[in-house]
Amino acid sequence: MLLIRCPYCDEDRPEVEFAYAGEAHVARPADPSALSDDEFRDFLYVRSNTRGLMAERWRHVHGCGRFFNALRETVSDKFHATYKAGEPRPQGDAP
């Protein structure tokens, strides 16, 4: 069973309590109305889909319900770190 540490509850909990919520650190444009249709499409839908270490958003759905960020190795499914939303991305181990 895969265990994920919730940085708010500060406990390792089973993966079935969590939900994946997309890529982390996607910056919202300062002025969305100034973007072209293609640029806005890229902001909404185009993600890096990294093979290796990736920063992701997760939600502790069946726990505290809060969103947090995680560094996960997408090939091995190993979680390198979890951290609270708004905190900077840790370096993590090289994949």
Ligand SMILES: [Zn+2]
């Ligand atoms: Zn939690």
